[in-house]
Amino acid sequence: MLEIKNLHANVDGKEILKGIDLTVNPGEVHAIMGPNGSGKSTLAYVLAGRDGYAVTEGSVTFQGKDLLAMEADERAREGIFLGFQYPVELPGVNGMTFLRTAANAVRRHRGLVELDGIDFLKLLRQKAALLEMDEALLRRSVNVGFSGGEKKRNEIAQMAVLDPTLMVLDETDSGLDIDALKTVSKGINALRGPEKATVLVTHYHRLLSYVEPDFVHILAKGRIVASGGKELAEELERDGYVNYVPDAEAA
Amino acid sequence: MSVQPVPYADQFERLKPALPGPAGLRERAFERYAAHGFPGLKREAWRYTKLTPIAGAGFEPAGESELTPADVAAHVTSDALTLVFVNGRLDAALSNVEQAPRGVTIESLGTALARGDDLSDWLDQAATDSPDDALVALNTALMNDGAVIRIDDGVRVEAPIHLLFFAKRGGMAQVRNVVVAGKGARATIFEGYFGGAESYWTNAVNQFFLAPGARIEHARQQGEGPSAYHIAASRVRLGEGARFDSVAAMLGGAMARNETHVTMDGTGAHCRLAGVSLGRGRQLHDNLTVVDHAVPGCVSDQVFKAVLDDQAHAVFQGKVIVRQDAQHTDARQANHNILLARTAEASSKPELEIFADDVKCAHGATVGELDEDMMFYLRSRGLDERTARALLVEGFVVEVLDRVASPSSRDLLATGVGGWLHGRHGR
Numbered sequence: 001m002l003e004i005k006n007l008h009a010n011v012d013g014k015e016i017l018k019g020i021d022l023t024v025n026p027g028e029v030h031a032i033m034g035p036n037g038s039g040k041s042t043l044a045y046v047l048a049g050r051d052g053y054a055v056t057e058g059s060v061t062f063q064g065k066d067l068l069a070m071e072a073d074e075r076a077r078e079g080i081f082l083g084f085q086y087p088v089e090l091p092g093v094n095g096m097t098f099l100r101t102a103a104n105a106v107r108r109h110r111g112l113v114e115l116d117g118i119d120f121l122k123l124l125r126q127k128a129a130l131l132e133m134d135e136a137l138l139r140r141s142v143n144v145g146f147s148g149g150e151k152k153r154n155e156i157a158q159m160a161v162l163d164p165t166l167m168v169l170d171e172t173d174s175g176l177d178i179d180a181l182k183t184v185s186k187g188i189n190a191l192r193g194p195e196k197a198t199v200l201v202t203h204y205h206r207l208l209s210y211v212e213p214d215f216v217h218i219l220a221k222g223r224i225v226a227s228g229g230k231e232l233a234e235e236l237e238r239d240g241y242v243n244y245v246p247d248a249e250a251a
Numbered sequence: 252m253s254v255q256p257v258p259y260a261d262q263f264e265r266l267k268p269a270l271p272g273p274a275g276l277r278e279r280a281f282e283r284y285a286a287h288g289f290p291g292l293k294r295e296a297w298r299y300t301k302l303t304p305i306a307g308a309g310f311e312p313a314g315e316s317e318l319t320p321a322d323v324a325a326h327v328t329s330d331a332l333t334l335v336f337v338n339g340r341l342d343a344a345l346s347n348v349e350q351a352p353r354g355v356t357i358e359s360l361g362t363a364l365a366r367g368d369d370l371s372d373w374l375d376q377a378a379t380d381s382p383d384d385a386l387v388a389l390n391t392a393l394m395n396d397g398a399v400i401r402i403d404d405g406v407r408v409e410a411p412i413h414l415l416f417f418a419k420r421g422g423m424a425q426v427r428n429v430v431v432a433g434k435g436a437r438a439t440i441f442e443g444y445f446g447g448a449e450s451y452w453t454n455a456v457n458q459f460f461l462a463p464g465a466r467i468e469h470a471r472q473q474g475e476g477p478s479a480y481h482i483a484a485s486r487v488r489l490g491e492g493a494r495f496d497s498v499a500a501m502l503g504g505a506m507a508r509n510e511t512h513v514t515m516d517g518t519g520a521h522c523r524l525a526g527v528s529l530g531r532g533r534q535l536h537d538n539l540t541v542v543d544h545a546v547p548g549c550v551s552d553q554v555f556k557a558v559l560d561d562q563a564h565a566v567f568q569g570k571v572i573v574r575q576d577a578q579h580t581d582a583r584q585a586n587h588n589i590l591l592a593r594t595a596e597a598s599s600k601p602e603l604e605i606f607a608d609d610v611k612c613a614h615g616a617t618v619g620e621l622d623e624d625m626m627f628y629l630r631s632r633g634l635d636e637r638t639a640r641a642l643l644v645e646g647f648v649v650e651v652l653d654r655v656a657s658p659s660s661r662d663l664l665a666t667g668v669g670g671w672l673h674g675r676h677g678r
Contacts, residue, residue: 048631051623076633088628092646092653101642102632109633141646158632 001026001063001197002047002166008057009046016042018222019058024166029198031208031233034219035241040201041085043219044170047199048082049075062166076102077109079165081158083172087151090142095154098142099124103161127160131187148175156187167191167198173207185210205237220245257285258306263392266312270395272364276371280391283378287385299566299598300508300537302386305480310452312395313338313422320345323417325666326443328659331413332357339416339424339453340396354406355438360427361396370399373429377458380486380512387484390456394427397455400440404433404462411439411657418446418453418479426455432465434490439468439657443667446476446503457485461493463517468496470660472667475503477532484510489549491517498655500664501528501536502671510539515549515577526555527651529671530563530595537566544577544607553584556651558644559595569614570602577607584614589621589647591640645672 002024009017016039024030034040046053047060049072060067067075090098103123104114115123128135131153143151152172159167169188173181188211192198200207208216208230216232217224218241225244226232235243263281270277289306290297316338320327323345327333334357335345341359348357363370374391381387398414416426430440444453453475461467475481481504487495501507513522528536542551557565567586588597599616621643629639648668655661 050627050631071636072627072630073633073635073639076631082631084628084631088624090625090628090643090646092649093642094646094649098629098632098642101638102629102634105633105635105638162632 003061006058007046007055007060009042010054010056011042011052016222017046020224022217022224024197024199026197027194028215029192029200029211029213031200031202031213031216032219033202033216033233033236035245036203038219039222040219041170044082044168044201047168048072048080077106081162081164081167083155083159083167083169085171085174087143087155089144091144093142095138095140095142096124099158099161106162124161127157130160130190131157132183133157149177149180152176152180152184156184160187160191165196167196168201169198170201171203173202173204181206182210205233208233218244257288258309259389260285262311266393271361273371276374277392280378280388284385284388284392287383290385296539296568300506300535305452308450308452310423313418313420313424313451316419318342318345318417318419323415326415326445326663328413328663331411331659333413333415334359334398336396336416336426338419338422339426350410352406352408354403355408356401357412358399359396360394360399360429363399370429373431373458373460377456377486381484384484386454386482387456390425390427390454393425395425397427400430402432402436402438405435406433407436408438411441411659413441413443416444416453418451418476421449421451423452423454426453428455428457430459430467432461432467434462435464436462437466439660441470441660441663443472443474443663444481445474446479448476448478450478452480453482455483457483459485459487459495461489461495463490464492465490466494468656470655470657470664471497471499472664473499473501473503473507473509474667475507477503477505479504481507483508485512487511487513487522489513489515489517489520489522492519493517494521496523496654497525498651498664499526500667501526502667504534506535508537512541513551514543515545518546518548520549522551523654524553525651525654527648528557528565529648529668530557530565531560532563533561534563539568541570541572542582544571544573544580544582547577548579549577550581551583554651555586556647557588557597558591558647559588559597560591562594564596564598566598568600570604571612573605573607573610573612575606578609580607580610580612582610582612586616588618589644590618641672
């Protein structure tokens with residue numbers, strides 16, 4: 001589904017990704033772990049197509065298409081969803097209008113019929129209930145005045161409505177208390193399926209206790225330095241990154 | 252040596268015999284106007300707005316013109332008490348104020364003056380409030396119509412009062428609106444200006460007198476035609492504990508000015524002034540506010556925003572005066588501008604004159620493009636660039652519109668703003 005080959009990327013003229021190779025097949029959950037500054041979030045942004053992240057070498061293919069040739073919004077319509085580490089507040093932008101516009105942009109692209117207000121509301125209610133989100137939140141300005149946990153739930157609710165093929169979740173567990181973490185994990189698991197794949201970008205192990213990965217990769221200084229199964233995450237939890245990143249602080 | 256006559260001297264001479272109300276008031280006002288003439292760019296308050304096109308055009312009063320209910324239907328709301336003015340004159344057939352409750356009179360200035368009502372005290376206050384404002388004086392000299400709204404003590408007008416001004420076939424309209432709210436009176440007043448493609452001039456002066464505890468919610472839509480000149484000046488006086496909330500949308504006009512002066516006469520008065528200017532083409536939208544905290548313990552809160560495309564230019568000049576006695580003043584002011592094109596321009600000039608020491612005053616101004624983080628967030632959800640921009644601009648504007656409590660006023664403003672956002676000028 002996703003094939004990353006020798007990916008190099010610069011931010012502000014500085015090389016952050018220094019040759020990433022990664023293959024993600026349908027049905028799989030991959031965790032990308034690494035210390036701060038290892039390039040995890042950069043990888044997530046490069047996949048989502050953020051401006052200012054310049055790919056200097058390598059290729060990324062998504063479902064047979066050249067991902068790097070697409071604008072951010074095309075990638076989203078093609079089925080990539082980025083869950084933000086810091087979801088952006090949009091003052092004055094009504095949550096329902098925003099999400100319905102997004103859902104219909106995605107649906108049009110997939111050749112599905114657009115949802116009218118009533119059908120959209122039904123869908124949204126169902127997804128909000130899954131994430132134990134107060135529907136009133138969704139009627140407010142997007143993320144404005146939301147707590148950290150509410151913002152993350154909102155990310156997953158958006159994801160549930162947009163129904164992506166590839167979920168890229170950047171530090172979705174950060175700032176969540178244990179109850180919120182469980183709810184959010186339940187939301188992510190509900191969206192998994194044999195035709196879908198997930199990339200979890202995370203510093204800590206704790207999300208991985210709820211969303212179990214098939215593969216774990218350790219990213220350090222812009223390269224994947226080790227790959228393995230979920231036992232690798234357990235090892236990191238126990239020993240920190242010190243075996244992989246000699247000068248890393250014990251995480 | 253020949254003396255160049257001031258602009259509009261000829262019009263005044265010809266028109267004054269037929270103008271309603273006390274002639275002395277008009278003569279005095281014209282003298283004041285003539286002594287100053289049209290303000291030039293050297294006057295600080297007018298440095299961005301060149302009035303020579305209006306002075307030079309020598310507009311004549313717009314003639315009689317008929318509009319049908321269908322022409323105004325888009326702006327008329329069934330639950331409102333509505334006065335409709337066409338070319339600056341009341342159109343009784345299109346108006347409907349029959350459902351006005353007891354204790355409130357809503358009528359046209361022309362009607363009140365023709366009946367012999369002595370409104371001099373109110374009308375003269377414009378001179379006291381704006382001694383050197385030539386265009387207010389010219390308005391007093393030439394005013395022919397507008398709305399007079401008088402609300403008795405303690406009366407709450409539930410239905411919104413809508414004042415709709417339509418311009419057809421060019422010319423000038425000298426509009427004067429007077430609102431006198433008694434103690435504890437409450438009302439919502441919407442003021443809308445709409446016009447066609449001809450060149451014309453609206454010179455509107457509003458006077459709001461709020462007795463102690465009165466509360467007025469005011470919404471204003473300047474949706475003039477693309478070649479129109481719109482000059483508006485509002486003078487607001489607030490008694491003890493009175494409250495004035497105003498939201499003004501500037502959408503149309505080739506050149507438009509909206510000036511609001513608020514004077515706090517009584518302690519505990521509260522005013523919120525908000526404005527949003529949407530400009531494109533070569534439009535100039537000039538906003539000026541003066542909030543005078545003359546007495547202690549008053550609150551003022553101002554938010555003015557502009558979204559500018561092409562070579563449009565928006566101005567915000569906001570002066571807050573806190574007099575020596577006005578301790579415990581809370582005055583806030585913000586001006587935010589989004590430029591959609593590099594050729595668009597925003598000018599922001601806050602001025603604080605603070606003579607008291609125990610006060611809270613805050614102001615801030617920004618000029619910029621749409622936020623990149625916000626744009627990326629929207630695009631990462633599948634919205635194309637155009638849609639994402641439109642949503643963000645709308646959000647930026649909606650924050651201001653959300654200050655309007657009255658649903659019908661808010662809807663009218665939102666419709667006007669929506670029209671602009673979706674590419675139509677003015678209306």
